Amino acid sequence: MPYDPELPSEAQFMTSSAHSSDAARAPVEIRAAGICKSFARHPALNDVSLDVRPGELLALLGPSGSGKTTLLRVIAGLEFPEDGQILFDETDVTFAAAAARGVGFVFQQYALFRHMTVAQNISFGLDVRKGGARPDKAERARRVEALLKLVELEGLGGRHPAQLSGGQRQRVALARALAVEPRVLLLDEPFGALDATVRKSLRRELRRIHDATGVTTVFVTHDQEEALELADRVAVMSRGQLEQVGTPAEVYAHPSSAFVAGFVGDANRFCGQMLHGRFTSGALSVSAPGVADGAAEAFIRPHHFEMATDDLSGDSVTARLERLVANGPYARLEARLTDGRIVDAIASHAQLGDLPPAGGEIVLKITGGHVFASA
Amino acid sequence: MSGQTPIRPNQDPGWLRTLILSTVVLFMSVMVGLPLITVFAVGLSKGLGPAMEAIREHDALAAVGLTLFIAAIAVPFNAVFGVCASWAIAKHSFRGKSFLVSLIDLPFSVSPVVAGLVYVLVFGLQGWFGPWLIDHNIKIIFAVPGIVLATVFVTFPFVARELIPLMEAQGSDEEEAAVSMGASGLATFLRVTAPNIRWGLIYGVLLCNARAMGEFGAVSVVSGHIRGQTTTMPLHVEILYNEYDFVGAFAVAGLLCLMALATLALKTLVEIARPEVGGHAV
Amino acid sequence: MAGFASTRPLGRVKRGEGWLRRSAIPGFGLTFGVTATVLSLVVLIPLSAVAARALTLSPDAFLKVAFSVRAVDAYWLSIWTSLIAASLNGVFGLAIAWALVRYRFPGKMALNAVVDLPFALPTAVAGIALATLYANTGLVGALLEKVGIKAAYNPVGIVIALTFVGVPFVVRTVEPILKDLAADVEEASASLGASRLQTLVRVVAPGLAPAWLTGFAMAFARGIGEYGSVIFIAGNMPYRSEIAPLLITIQLEQFDYGAASAIALVMLLISFAMLLVINATQAWMKRSRVR
Numbered sequence: 051m052p053y054d055p056e057l058p059s060e061a062q063f064m065t066s067s068a069h070s071s072d073a074a075r076a077p078v079e080i081r082a083a084g085i086c087k088s089f090a091r092h093p094a095l096n097d098v099s100l101d102v103r104p105g106e107l108l109a110l111l112g113p114s115g116s117g118k119t120t121l122l123r124v125i126a127g128l129e130f131p132e133d134g135q136i137l138f139d140e141t142d143v144t145f146a147a148a149a150a151r152g153v154g155f156v157f158q159q160y161a162l163f164r165h166m167t168v169a170q171n172i173s174f175g176l177d178v179r180k181g182g183a184r185p186d187k188a189e190r191a192r193r194v195e196a197l198l199k200l201v202e203l204e205g206l207g208g209r210h211p212a213q214l215s216g217g218q219r220q221r222v223a224l225a226r227a228l229a230v231e232p233r234v235l236l237l238d239e240p241f242g243a244l245d246a247t248v249r250k251s252l253r254r255e256l257r258r259i260h261d262a263t264g265v266t267t268v269f270v271t272h273d274q275e276e277a278l279e280l281a282d283r284v285a286v287m288s289r290g291q292l293e294q295v296g297t298p299a300e301v302y303a304h305p306s307s308a309f310v311a312g313f314v315g316d317a318n319r320f321c322g323q324m325l326h327g328r329f330t331s332g333a334l335s336v337s338a339p340g341v342a343d344g345a346a347e348a349f350i351r352p353h354h355f356e357m358a359t360d361d362l363s364g365d366s367v368t369a370r371l372e373r374l375v376a377n378g379p380y381a382r383l384e385a386r387l388t389d390g391r392i393v394d395a396i397a398s399h400a401q402l403g404d405l406p407p408a409g410g411e412i413v414l415k416i417t418g419g420h421v422f423a424s425a
Numbered sequence: 426m427s428g429q430t431p432i433r434p435n436q437d438p439g440w441l442r443t444l445i446l447s448t449v450v451l452f453m454s455v456m457v458g459l460p461l462i463t464v465f466a467v468g469l470s471k472g473l474g475p476a477m478e479a480i481r482e483h484d485a486l487a488a489v490g491l492t493l494f495i496a497a498i499a500v501p502f503n504a505v506f507g508v509c510a511s512w513a514i515a516k517h518s519f520r521g522k523s524f525l526v527s528l529i530d531l532p533f534s535v536s537p538v539v540a541g542l543v544y545v546l547v548f549g550l551q552g553w554f555g556p557w558l559i560d561h562n563i564k565i566i567f568a569v570p571g572i573v574l575a576t577v578f579v580t581f582p583f584v585a586r587e588l589i590p591l592m593e594a595q596g597s598d599e600e601e602a603a604v605s606m607g608a609s610g611l612a613t614f615l616r617v618t619a620p621n622i623r624w625g626l627i628y629g630v631l632l633c634n635a636r637a638m639g640e641f642g643a644v645s646v647v648s649g650h651i652r653g654q655t656t657t658m659p660l661h662v663e664i665l666y667n668e669y670d671f672v673g674a675f676a677v678a679g680l681l682c683l684m685a686l687a688t689l690a691l692k693t694l695v696e697i698a699r700p701e702v703g704g705h706a707v
Numbered sequence: 708m709a710g711f712a713s714t715r716p717l718g719r720v721k722r723g724e725g726w727l728r729r730s731a732i733p734g735f736g737l738t739f740g741v742t743a744t745v746l747s748l749v750v751l752i753p754l755s756a757v758a759a760r761a762l763t764l765s766p767d768a769f770l771k772v773a774f775s776v777r778a779v780d781a782y783w784l785s786i787w788t789s790l791i792a793a794s795l796n797g798v799f800g801l802a803i804a805w806a807l808v809r810y811r812f813p814g815k816m817a818l819n820a821v822v823d824l825p826f827a828l829p830t831a832v833a834g835i836a837l838a839t840l841y842a843n844t845g846l847v848g849a850l851l852e853k854v855g856i857k858a859a860y861n862p863v864g865i866v867i868a869l870t871f872v873g874v875p876f877v878v879r880t881v882e883p884i885l886k887d888l889a890a891d892v893e894e895a896s897a898s899l900g901a902s903r904l905q906t907l908v909r910v911v912a913p914g915l916a917p918a919w920l921t922g923f924a925m926a927f928a929r930g931i932g933e934y935g936s937v938i939f940i941a942g943n944m945p946y947r948s949e950i951a952p953l954l955i956t957i958q959l960e961q962f963d964y965g966a967a968s969a970i971a972l973v974m975l976l977i978s979f980a981m982l983l984v985i986n987a988t989q990a991w992m993k994r995s996r997v998r
Contacts, residue, residue, distance in 0.1 A: 128601050130729040148605040148731050155605045161598035165620040175606030178616070230606050438903075442810060449806045449818070452799045455847060456871055457824050460836035463846070467839060506745050513738040519727040525742070527986060531750055534978040534985075536932025538952035539971045542959065543753035546760050551964050553756065577749055600732050610733035632826065639829025641935030646956060659831040659935070666835050666939070678832040685827035689820045692827075 077105035077266045078138050078233040080125060085134035087120055094120040095131065096290040102268055107260045109277035110270045112287035113313065118270045119158075119238055121287070125268065126155045126236050138233065154227030154265075156237040160219045162211040168222050169194045169207035175230035197225040200259065217248040224256070228263065235260075237269035241276065253280050274314045278302060286310050308422040311349035318355075318393045320348040321424075329421045332389035336365040338421035350419035352382070355395035357404065358415040365416040369393065371408055385412060464682050468675035479665070479673035480680060487653040488661035488677070491569070495657065496637040499576040503633055504626065507584025511622075512614065515592035516600060526589065532581045540578045541646025544571055567649025572657065575643040580633045587629030588622055595621055624699035628692065635688040639681060757975060760968035772958075773969035781951040782973065788862055788950075789930030792869035796926045800877025801919060807878070808885045825874045830935030837868055838940040860942030865950065868937045869930040876929065877922035884918040884992070917992035924988055928981035932974065 080102035087095040095117045102108050110118040123129040125136060127148035136144045143151050163171050170177075172194045176185055185193070198204050201221035211219055220240065227235060240256065241249040257280055260267050271277050277284045278298040286293040286301060286309070294306040305311035312319055322331025324346040329338045331348065338348070358366050369385035372392060376382075381402055383395040395414055397405065406412060437445070468476050479485060510529060514522055532540065546552050548565040558565060565571045599621070603613040619626075641659040648655045656664060658681055665674035727735070761769060772778065806812070807819055825833065841848040841858040851858045858864060888911065896906040934952040942948040951974055958967035 126605060128731040149607040153605060157598050157602060161602040163599055163617055178608040178612045445802050445806055446812060449803050457821055460840055463836045463840045509738040509741040513735055513742050516732045517730045517735045528746060534928050534982045536952045536974055538934050538955050539974055542955060542967055542971050543756050546756040547753050581749060597732060604731055635827045641829060641831040659829045662831050674835060681829050681832050688827040689823055693820045
């Protein structure tokens with residue numbers, strides 16, 4: 051992307067939000083249409099189509115090998131598809147060089163330039179611009195300062211990457227990607243290499259920075275909790291295909307496939323049979339209208355097993371209490387069904403008094419769940 | 426006796442340690458140390474004067490000049506080649522890559538004498554271009570260009586061999602990051618890749634230079650042994666030795682030894698500066 | 708977002724051919740072009756001249772010069788002396804690598820540096836030094852003569868020279884693997900009740916075998932082609948202590964390019980075979996390194 055002096059710099063952007071309405075900086079819509087890509091004849095992406103709305107924060111969620119990183123790299127111009135198209139707004143960028151797309155990319159291992167200081171890393175994208183497109187030295191220094199401030203690393207500009215902690219390196223990588231004023235920000239497993247506490251705080255940080263800049267952002271993660279907590283929408287991928295795209299609430303509450311139901315959120319999984327609108331698996335039997343007869347899988351989240359008191363209408367199942375863990379907002383129960391299988395359930399602290407001692411019998415009312423005919 | 430000191434599982438007992446260390450020291454002394462000492466002992470057997478004289482003599486100086494000249498062409502040439510080859514091989518993926526790497530390594534498995542022979546067959550009197558070269562009064566074989574070519578051949582893989590595994594190990598993330606921020610290919614190489622591979626490059630150049638200055642077999646075939654004109658330092662050593670001028674031969678050989686020792690010292694320094702660099706054969 | 712589409716046409720990545728994966732990193736065309744061109748001009752085309760020249764001989768003439776008694780004796784001499792030298796380096800190289808990785812001792816850094824001397828020292832210098840040292844007038848040669856061993860101007864001298872040039876190969880291939888072979892593997896073996904010897908034989912040795920074999924093959928391949936360090940100490944008697952590369956230079960001095968090419972072709976084929984062996988052992992080494 052050529053540098054346009056008319057455009058507000060990231061720094062101004064941060065200091066005066068008035069500029070954020072500037073039409074020239076309107077966020078980009080990304081459209082991937084029918085993307086196919088294979089490595090050594092193994093398909094990595096199989097006809098994937100995905101629209102990322104202007105200015106949204108989208109998570110690409112999936113297990114390793116699902117093709118999510120490949121899709122991100124195709125959007126970035128680091129890989130090129132065998133078939134399909136990538137559009138940024140109305141411009142076809144499928145085979146455009148990475149540099150021409152105006153993307154900021156944050157690598158999983160950060161890919162910081164080892165021999166450069168933090169400040170040099172951040173200003174690299176500005177330093178390599180040619181002629182009039184390159185801001186003068188003072189301007190570049192000013193922008194580096196503003197970005198250091200944005201990612202809360204003021205005063206560390208002179209350090210080398212090796213002298214930083216993992217979380218700090220991550221922030222530098224983010225600042226470096228933002229320095230080129232990307233139209234699109236892409237992050238590959240941005241918190242993958244960090245420990246749990248740092249990960250949590252950086253998550254909030256990314257959300258804050260995204261909201262401040264309004265850049266269309268896509269990040270890849272295998273951590274469903276991270277995706278659900280951080281993203282406006284989540285795209286769930288499996289084996290090179292897109293399973294479902296939706297808000298975190300949609301994906302969690304209305305999984306469109308057995309894979310999504312099992313991968314997003316905790317769920318007890320049962321394999322069984324559908325017959326006349328009822329799903330049966332061992333001791334468990336629930337009504338599931340609309341699912342075809344034959345082999346099927348059911349996913350029942352722990353909170354869909356409710357401690358039954360007096361109201362025994364609907365589906366329920368008898369179980370023996372095996373274990374009780376009451377160290378969070380809810381008590382987690384492990385209960386053994388009469389057929390020997392163990393299920394996870396949840397009880398509120400208010401219900402704890404009603405619970406029998408371990409080994410005692412309880413009745414679990416099934417208040418929800420998802421049944422899918424087996425493919 | 427208070428019993429044995431406990432030995433950690435991966436620690437060798439004292440007698441074994443002594444055995445291995447003394448074997449190593451004896452072997453290295455007899456095979457490497459004594460020959461090195463011999464060079465200086467014979468070279469200086471008549472004192473420093475005759476040795477210096479042998480080095481300062483006209484033909485010897487001409488040999489030193491020629492050796493430096495040849496290294497000054499062959500080493501930069503192979504360094505540029507090595508950088509190009511490693512960029513194409515380590516930063517891109519294409520079919521036939523490992524075959525290409527094998528081809529680049531080929532000169533290491535070819536006898537130096539064969540390396541010299543191939544250029545005689547191409548450019549010599551009976552060679553492919555022999556008649557044409559005579560018609561145009563260009564001399565390659567038994568002249569300096571032939572020596573340069575033979576030297577380039579035998580030192581061909583050094584830099585590429587050092588850089589390819591290094592650049593493969595470093596991956597392409599940093600380059601991709603630079604490119605995605607708008608850096609051109611050249612800027613990416615100069616600003617991002619070059620600083621990361623500089624020690625490997627220096628290491629490869631050092632080894633390449635040592636071999637270029639010391640090559641004997643290949644150069645001997647194409648040189649024609651014209652004293653003062655087409656004799657490099659190793660060839661000059663051979664001539665003096667065959668003339669039973671041992672002091673002269675070993676004096677010039679001593680100079681080459683000093684060069685080799687300097688190479689090893691620099692190499693050790695590079696390894697200290699960057700421990701992940703080098704340490705593998707050839 | 709009209710700005711970014713209209714200000715300048717987007718830089719396009721060239722569509723890759725079937726064999727090349729399209730890459731985000733530029734410069735493949737130029738660097739690959741330089742590589743292929745230089746490789747062809749400097750190595751491949753000149754090497755093909757050997758085959759071309761040798762094949763201008765009639766099959767009879769080719770067999771006659773390439774497999775004359777003198778030539779065959781020379782090949783065998785090069786092969787068996789190289790085998791012995793590579794074996795010696797296999798034993799002592801392993802000991803050196805072991806000492807460098809496992810022990811701390813004074814002069815370790817000097818030893819480490821000196822291991823590479825045979826790479827850095829011109830072969831002709833090594834040749835005259837070894838010839839002087841191991842001749843019956845030399846320091847070591849005189850000692851050996853007392854116990855009845857003549858160590859120069861015969862095949863023993865060739866073995867000595869080839870051992871010298873082969874020193875670094877086994878050391879430098881085994882050393883990194885030995886370093887990688889984490890102590891915890893040996894500790895695990897010991898904790899499972901293995902004796903030290905069992906640990907060495909069943910855990911350490913299999914780990915080192917591919918690297919050791921690679922180093923051995925490299926030393927052997929180097930020995931077969933070696934010239935400079937050998938000719939001064941070999942004595943160069945036809946049928947007895949005349950190595951194959953020397954035979955090529957003799958044919959060349961008589962301007963018999965055909966015969967020189969025929970012998971060179973045989974040597975090249977041996978080189979290619981060794982290259983395949985080394986590639987195979989290296990592939991084995993890589994596979995076994997992935998734990």
